[in-house]
Amino acid sequence: MFKPLFSLLALAAAAVQTLPAQQVYLSPDGDDAGSGTEAEPLYSLTAARDLIRRLPAGGDTVTVWIAPGTYRMTEPLILDGNDVRPVVFRSRTAEKPIFSGGIEVTGWTPWRNGIWRTRLPETLHFEQFYVNGRRAVRARTPDIGWYYVKxxxxxxxxxxxGRAPQYAVQRIAVEPDELSPLRRMSREELRHATALFYHKWDVTRKPIDHAVPDSGWFFISGEGMKPWNPITDGSRYVLDNYLGAxxxxxxxxxSPDGWLYYMPREDESMAAAECYAPTLSRLLVFAGSPDRPVAGKEFRNIAFRTSAYTMPLKGNEPMQAAAEVPAAIEADYASRLVFADCEVTQTGGYAFWLRRECFDNRIERCLIEDLGAGGIKIGETEIRMDGRPVTARNTVDNNIIRHGGYWFPCAVGVAVFQAADNRITHNEIADMRYSGISVGWKWGYNDQKTWITRMAEDGTMQYAEVLAGSPAVGxxxxxxxxxxxxxxxLSDMGAVYTLGESPGTVVSNNVIHDIYSYDYGGWGLYTDEGSTGIVMENNLVYRCKSGGFHQHYGKENVIRNNIFALAYQNQLQFTRVEPHRSFAFERNIVLSDRGVLLSGPWREADIAMDRNDYWDLRADTALRFCGLPFREWRRIKDARSVVADPMFRDPEAGDFTFRSLKTARRIGFVPFDYTQAGVYGSAEWKERARLDETVTGAFAVAVETREAHYKAGAPQRSEQ
Structure with a gap:
């Protein structure tokens, strides 16, 4: 009985001894029973990890050479404190190998009305689906836009x-016709249908418990409604996940009985279509511990694709930035990780989350797109009270992060929560439904109590009120x-959004444009909820709905040497007067062609405004400063500012280079090269960062449609 065990140990020892120069090989044709050599490659990342664990500790870096092709992952790769050797996972060629958390779906047959179907095991459940590399839409009503709650x-x-009732039932009143498809549904089918509600800056998604279509009622349950974002008269909603849609x-x-239905697009043939459903929510997990962190792992030129998100049974409560949503690649207690020239696409949630005590990690030159939520999260959402260090010194540089918010429209491109001294640089962040970059995660000042939250395993939110300072500094x-x-x-968003005391935080040399909210709050630079000690300089911000800059409330911020141009409603906005210096606004150029110049109580607040240039492209428009002409405004603020043409070459076409520096010199404005913003490197990489014209065209239609709504007489809100 001991002979097989002895043979197995001998085989493992032989495999370790014969590894040439600490190299392991993977191939789509490999076998995890192999030795891991070039002649006998392995198949899975997990097998490579296990082989490396058997190597003597303290040796040289191990390189895992991965042949191109697609690798189906049946479990995530988990690296923990047992993985002590430095390892580089990299492609053997210029072509990226693909590690997929999805399964292929075949066996399609025609059904009816242009719909095809295939039978799957009833135990298989997924909430995202891809056809020929494109994300399909889970059946919804209406197909475009939304209905309105009565x-x-x-x-x-x-x-x-907590902050909201722990358990409540809500009766939602709508137009009866909107519920007519639910009349023919069985109780089991209705149990799987969901309602998605749009709030100001987040969303609620709940299963429908019961419906009375003839009366125009349906019922949902779970946590009580949030006082800051309730479901009320005029709230927008969508119904989805039922066959009638x-x-x-x-x-x-x-369907609950395992039938998968799909209506092909015009250019799709189901006889040849490649269809995939995600089965893994996480593809890579770095599960270190305080005494045994994970360190020194690199991933180069590898693609990670098709990860899942599954709604908890009780649904999704509203959650700013989709903060607690999982990521395809997650790390705790991890340092010196490198992801370079990789791709993370087709996610159910976020792509990356460097969460607890993650230091000196780098994500660079990666393509991160087609995201159920957002791109990258750094730090925890709760403020730790145990004195442990917070996540710090991570770099996100030269990445393309785009096409996100498909499942959680409230997600962001890059979110820095309770984390310090991180560098978010030279990234292309586009086509998101909420904010582009969010920094800080404490509402209010450090001497004020704040709510911290965490998500329980059943999807409910747990709340605690604490007195703690914000660690999101530098x-x-x-x-x-x-x-x-x-x-x-959604509303109440910023291309760069900050909150909490953040001394040492700098927002500079960014180019921001085409920011458009549903209602109020489509801002370029947005200092919210106690933002303090932040410097914003040398940014070019234009074509934002509600203003190039807005401060809700904060202290001692510096806004200088920026260009704010061509916003729709307000060029600049300010909300709360406080008994301290709110911010300094100096050496900025503000260019308008419509709307209000200064919205809010600028006149009453402690704001140091000086040496700015204001100009309006409308020849017959005299600028007003909180209702005052400039000559009177200068007696209150802006003593050395000017109203003069800044002499840009063609601002309406996005060209903000100067024809002359005459006006800039008058205010001490220092020209900056805004063309350096975004990705850098090869011409091919820069070209890949360009947003497709079909996307920019669709965005323009969304803006035009909403603007037409206002022109027809709808109110334009500007308040919080």
Whole structure:
């Protein structure tokens, strides 16, 4: 009985001894029973990890050479404190190998009305689906846009101790015709249908418990409504995940009994279509511990594709920035990780999360796109009270992060939570539904109590109120190109959004444009909720709906040497007067062609304004400063500022180079090369960062549609 065990150990020892120069090989044709040599490659990352663990500790770096092709992952690669050797995972060729968390779906047959279907095991459940590399849309009604709630009534059954009731039932009133498809549904089918509600800056997604279509009512339950974002008269909603909604090409539906239905797009043939469903929510996990962190792992020129997100049984409560949503690649207690020239695409949630005590990691030259949520999260969402260090000194440089928010429209491109001294530089961040970059995660000043949250395993949010300072200090947001954000879906957003005391944080040399919210709050630079000690300089910000800059409330920020131009409603906005210096606004150029110049109580606030240049492209418009002509305004603020043509070459076409520096010199404005923002490197990489014209065209249509809504007489809100 001991002979097989002895043979197995001998085989493992032989495999370790014969590894040439500490190299391991993987191939799509490999076998995890192989030795890992070039002649006998392995198949999975997990097998490579296990082989490396058997090597003697303290040796040289191990290189895992990966042949091109597609590798189907049946489990995530988990690296922990047992993985002590430095390892480089890299492609053997210029072609990226693909590690996929999805399974192929075949066996399609025609059904009816242009819909095809295939039978899957009833135990297989997924909420994202891809056809020929494109994300399909889970069947929804309406197909485009949303319906509007007529009213709601909440019955609280358990008050609890949090910020909202622990358990409540909501009756939602809508137009009866909007619920007509639900009349023919069985109780089991109805149990799988969901309602997605759009709030100001986040969303709620809940299963439908019961419906009375003839009365125009349906019922949801779970946590009580949030006082800051309730479901009320005028709230927007969408119904999805039921067969009756499958009526447009590109839509799909998975029934409780295992039938998968899909209506092909015009250019798709189901006889040849490549269809994939994600089965893994995480592809890579770095699971270190305080005494045994993970360190020294590199991934180069590798693609990670098709990760899942599954809604908890109770649904999704509203969550700013989709902060607690998992990521395809997650790390805790990890340092000196490198992801270079990689791709992370087709995610259910975020792509990366460097969460707890992650230091000196780098994500660079990566393509991060087609995202259910957002791109990269850094740091924890809760403020630790145990004195342990926070995540710090991570670099996100020269990446393309785009096409996100498909499942969680409230997600952001890059979020820095409770983390310090990170560098977010030279990234292309575009086509998101909420903010581009978010920095800080404490609402208010350090001497004020704040709520910290964490998500329980069942998806419910747990709340605690604490007195703690913000650890999000010293972060640098520089040379990023952030554009085509918002899509008129949510409100209260910023291309760069900050909150909490953040001394040493710098936002500079970014180019920001085409930021458009649904209602109020489509800003370029946005200092919110106690933002303090932040310097914003040398940024070019233009074509933002609500203003190039807005401060809700904060202290001692510096806004200098920026260009704010061509916003729709307000060029600049300020909200709360406080008994301290709110910010300095100096050496900026403000160019308008419509809307209000200064919105809010600028006149009453302690704002140091001086040496700015203001100009309006409309020849017959005299600028007004909080209702005052400039000659009177200068007696209050802006004593050395001017109203003069800044002499840009063609600002309406996006050319903000100077025809002359005459006006700039008058105010001490220092020209900066805004063309350096965004990605750098090869011409091919720069070209790849360009947003496709079909996307920019669709964004323009969304803006035009909303602007037409205002021109028809709808109110334009500017308040919080």
């Amino acid at each position: 009213g709601s009534r909440e019955t609280v059954l358990d008050r609890g101790t 499958l009526d447009s090409p590109g839509e799909w539906y998975l 972060n640098r947001i520089e040379f990023n190109h952030v554009h085509h954000i918002g899509w008129a879906e």
